[in-house]
Amino acid sequence: MIEIWTEKYRPKSLTEVIGQEKIVSRLKAFVKTKSVPHCLFAGSAGIGKTTCALALAKDLYGEHWKQNFLETNASDERGINVVRSKIKDFARTAPLNAPFKIIFLDESDALTSEAQQALRRTMEKYSNTCRFILSCNYSSKVLEPIQSRTAVFRFNRLTDDDVHKYIMRIAQAEGFTLTPDGLNAVTKISYGDLRKATNVLQAASIVTEEISEKTIFDVSASLRPKEVKAILTDALSGKFLSARNKLNTLMIDRGLDGLDIIKAIHREVYSLEIPEKQKLKFIELLGEYEFRITEGGTPDIQIEALLAQLTCLSKT
Amino acid sequence: MNQLWTEKYRPKDLKSFKGNKKAIEEIILWIQNWKESKNKAVLLHGAPGVGKTSLSFLLAKSLNYELLDTNASDIRTKDKLKEKVEQAVKQKSLFKKGKIILIDEVDGMGSSDRGGGAELVRLISETKFPLIFTANDAYNPKLSTLRNKCKIIKFNSVHQNSVAARLKEICDMEKINFDPEALKAIARRASGDLRSAINDLESLFSNNHEITLEIVNELNFRDLDQNIFQALLIIFKTKTYSTALDATNNLSENFDMLFNWIRENVPLEYEKNEEIALAYNFVSKANIFKGRIRRRQNWSLLKYAYELLCAGVAISKDEKYSKFTRYRFPTIIKKMSLARSKKSIRISMCSKFSKKLHISSKHIMKDIKFFKILINNPETRNNLIEQLYLEKEEIKYLEDF
Numbered sequence: 001m002i003e004i005w006t007e008k009y010r011p012k013s014l015t016e017v018i019g020q021e022k023i024v025s026r027l028k029a030f031v032k033t034k035s036v037p038h039c040l041f042a043g044s045a046g047i048g049k050t051t052c053a054l055a056l057a058k059d060l061y062g063e064h065w066k067q068n069f070l071e072t073n074a075s076d077e078r079g080i081n082v083v084r085s086k087i088k089d090f091a092r093t094a095p096l097n098a099p100f101k102i103i104f105l106d107e108s109d110a111l112t113s114e115a116q117q118a119l120r121r122t123m124e125k126y127s128n129t130c131r132f133i134l135s136c137n138y139s140s141k142v143l144e145p146i147q148s149r150t151a152v153f154r155f156n157r158l159t160d161d162d163v164h165k166y167i168m169r170i171a172q173a174e175g176f177t178l179t180p181d182g183l184n185a186v187t188k189i190s191y192g193d194l195r196k197a198t199n200v201l202q203a204a205s206i207v208t209e210e211i212s213e214k215t216i217f218d219v220s221a222s223l224r225p226k227e228v229k230a231i232l233t234d235a236l237s238g239k240f241l242s243a244r245n246k247l248n249t250l251m252i253d254r255g256l257d258g259l260d261i262i263k264a265i266h267r268e269v270y271s272l273e274i275p276e277k278q279k280l281k282f283i284e285l286l287g288e289y290e291f292r293i294t295e296g297g298t299p300d301i302q303i304e305a306l307l308a309q310l311t312c313l314s315k316t
Numbered sequence: 317m318n319q320l321w322t323e324k325y326r327p328k329d330l331k332s333f334k335g336n337k338k339a340i341e342e343i344i345l346w347i348q349n350w351k352e353s354k355n356k357a358v359l360l361h362g363a364p365g366v367g368k369t370s371l372s373f374l375l376a377k378s379l380n381y382e383l384l385d386t387n388a389s390d391i392r393t394k395d396k397l398k399e400k401v402e403q404a405v406k407q408k409s410l411f412k413k414g415k416i417i418l419i420d421e422v423d424g425m426g427s428s429d430r431g432g433g434a435e436l437v438r439l440i441s442e443t444k445f446p447l448i449f450t451a452n453d454a455y456n457p458k459l460s461t462l463r464n465k466c467k468i469i470k471f472n473s474v475h476q477n478s479v480a481a482r483l484k485e486i487c488d489m490e491k492i493n494f495d496p497e498a499l500k501a502i503a504r505r506a507s508g509d510l511r512s513a514i515n516d517l518e519s520l521f522s523n524n525h526e527i528t529l530e531i532v533n534e535l536n537f538r539d540l541d542q543n544i545f546q547a548l549l550i551i552f553k554t555k556t557y558s559t560a561l562d563a564t565n566n567l568s569e570n571f572d573m574l575f576n577w578i579r580e581n582v583p584l585e586y587e588k589n590e591e592i593a594l595a596y597n598f599v600s601k602a603n604i605f606k607g608r609i610r611r612r613q614n615w616s617l618l619k620y621a622y623e624l625l626c627a628g629v630a631i632s633k634d635e636k637y638s639k640f641t642r643y644r645f646p647t648i649i650k651k652m653s654l655a656r657s658k659k660s661i662r663i664s665m666c667s668k669f670s671k672k673l674h675i676s677s678k679h680i681m682k683d684i685k686f687f688k689i690l691i692n693n694p695e696t697r698n699n700l701i702e703q704l705y706l707e708k709e710e711i712k713y714l715e716d717f
Contacts, residue, residue: 003690003696003699003700003703004672004673004690004700006673007672007673045679050674050675054674071674073670073675073676073677074676075676075677075678076667076670076676076677106674106675106676107676110676195675195679195683196683199683199686200686202686202690203685203686203689203690206689206690206693206695206696219685219686219689238589240583240589240592241583244583248647248648248651252648252651252652253651254717255659255662255681256681257678257681257682260682289600292600292601292603292604295604295607295608296604296605296606296607296608296610296611297600297603297604297607298603298606298607300648301579301599301600301603302600302603304579304596305596305597305599305600305603308583308589308592308593308595308596308597309593309596309597311589311592311593312589312590312593
């Protein structure tokens with residue numbers, strides 16, 4: 001048994017799933033009638049999309065679930081070849097002791113549009129032996145024709161009560177306690193994302209048995225606010241080269257994600273010691289450069305260019 | 317007989333092989349103790365022209381083995397490899413000699429060689445004879461699985477004195493008059509690539525009867541940086557649109573290389589923050605065009621990327637600086653190649669986590685600090701390593717993160 005809690009406490013059956021009551025009851029009906037349409041699970045991270053897909057397969061197939069279930073993550077394999085080879089190969093063969101197999105395409109909004117096109121025919125052609133469950137953060141990023149072939153399930157953000165329920169379930173099983181402010185901190189940081197909550201809790205429980213707000217903040221961030229602030233302070237005081245070096249360390253040496261850095265910068269803007277009007281200009285620049293990344297720019301280059309703009313901010 | 321010098325003067329015995337003495341010893345030892353050795357295959361890696369292939373042939377000859385080879389010019393899909401190599405891997409050699417199997421240029425196996433990579437890994441587990449792979453860069457992500465199954469031996473660039481010595485031997489055999497300084501100059505310019513040095517020597521000799529320093533200087537060298545420096549100099553010192561564009565006319569570098577050189581040196585050349593900001597705005601826009609080209613494979617857009625980059629950066633200054641700037645090799649490229657070895661470790665580590673935890677590599681990297689805590693904690697450490705089959709280098713990556 002793997003000791004990573006996100007797996008240890010991942011519900012094994014639909015009955016154990018926390019929240020998403022309406023969706024779960026529809027899925028249970030699928031199990032009962034042994035019929036599943038193509039599905040699209042939409043919703044933010046850590047609210048149960050993968051869990052529901054896995055639990056559905058386990059409930060449906062029992063001990064044979066592994067033979068009848070293929071999971072592939074589109075953010076790692078996003079090209080057309082995944083559809084043409086891996087998915088087709090699996091879809092082609094007969095299911096084991098079941099009316100059909102299930103292919104779970106996680107983060108399917110990351111599939112190239114070419115691959116999504118190829119998926120359309122595949123979904124129809126093999127629908128006798130195979131049903132597709134696609135998951136995504138935003139259903140709008142999945143091509144219309146694919147959406148029209150699926151039953152869309154919108155997963156809601158979990159309420160604080162749901163998150164508390166889940167945290168207490170783990171706390172009881174693992175034998176640690178949380179101070180009230182600790183519990184609040186986990187809830188706040190995870191923002192409904194149970195995977196994040198679980199990881200933070202496990203890390204905190206290694207440090208101490210009584211988890212407080214401070215422990216939670218200590219273990220939660222991979223990008224420290226201090227580091228981001230140092231970069232911004234350098235840039236704003238005109239020290240571009242120094243800012244650029246620090247940014248390179250984060251992005252190349254530590255391989256941090258560009259959009260995460262932009263988000264972190266965004267959080268810091270308000271506490272910077274610059275006039276309020278400048279903050280507004282800052283935000284405008286930030287938005288512009290984030291947009292440039294989505295337009296095809298490379299994150300490290302665009303953020304670097306943003307820093308160059310910031311060096312002039314104090315004087316304009 | 318009209319043979320290329322690089323073929324004619326491939327070393328005939330181990331004694332005349334230049335450079336990489338340590339690597340040679342290591343390989344010989346490995347072949348001789350192959351039956352007991354844990355690694356059934358070696359991966360020789362190093363820059364082009366340092367002798368990876370030559371040495372393999374030479375070893376077979378001098379240790380009295382038969383050699384079977386396949387290189388990038390052969391089709392190497394799974395089936396073709398099977399056809400050609402599998403029998404050889406299993407069967408005894410004719411005349412009861414030992415056999416060495418050389419699979420050359422494994423990093424040259426393209427996407428059309430489908431299944432070839434997996435087939436190689438399978439061969440390693442079945443082979444009854446020493447397997448030698450060669451590649452320019454062992455840390456190419458394509459080779460990550462293969463790399464873990466091989467003993468890795470690095471070939472260093474050949475020292476310029478060794479290169480010069482080999483050139484002298486060839487001149488003596490061809491009875492060419494030469495100026496020793498000229499040979500040194502050729503050796504220096506080859507920067508460790510013995511093969512290209514021999515090619516240069518041959519092309520010089522075909523037009524001249526004597527090798528002098530003067531004619532060496534006329535040779536059109538593979539001196540990459542020279543070109544780039546000139547282009548940078550023009551772009552940074554002009555304020556005229558068309559002049560800046562012309563800077564790239566004779567440039568053999570690709571766009572990305574030029575891009576990174578300019579990006580690196582903008583803040584070194586320009587001193588006012590306003591200039592840097594303006595220049596970077598164009599750098600950013602050129603980068604967007606490059607992204608569009610990549611997405612749509614629409615290379616006709618490349619001209620706009622060039623103009624935004626070269627002309628944009630050139631006109632971003634108020635006045636040209638009359639100072640001398642020592643232009644710097646792009647940090648990003650230096651760091652990237654350093655980070656590359658790390659990157660392939662990161663990819664293989666992420667895929668292991670990814671399978672167990674049902675999440676993408678991107679998410680793994682977001683939570684990487686958490687996994688670091690788990691690996692540093694004695695209670696969870698062993699469980700994690702066993703469950704995920706983490707390799708030493710992957711554990712170290714996590715610990716050092």
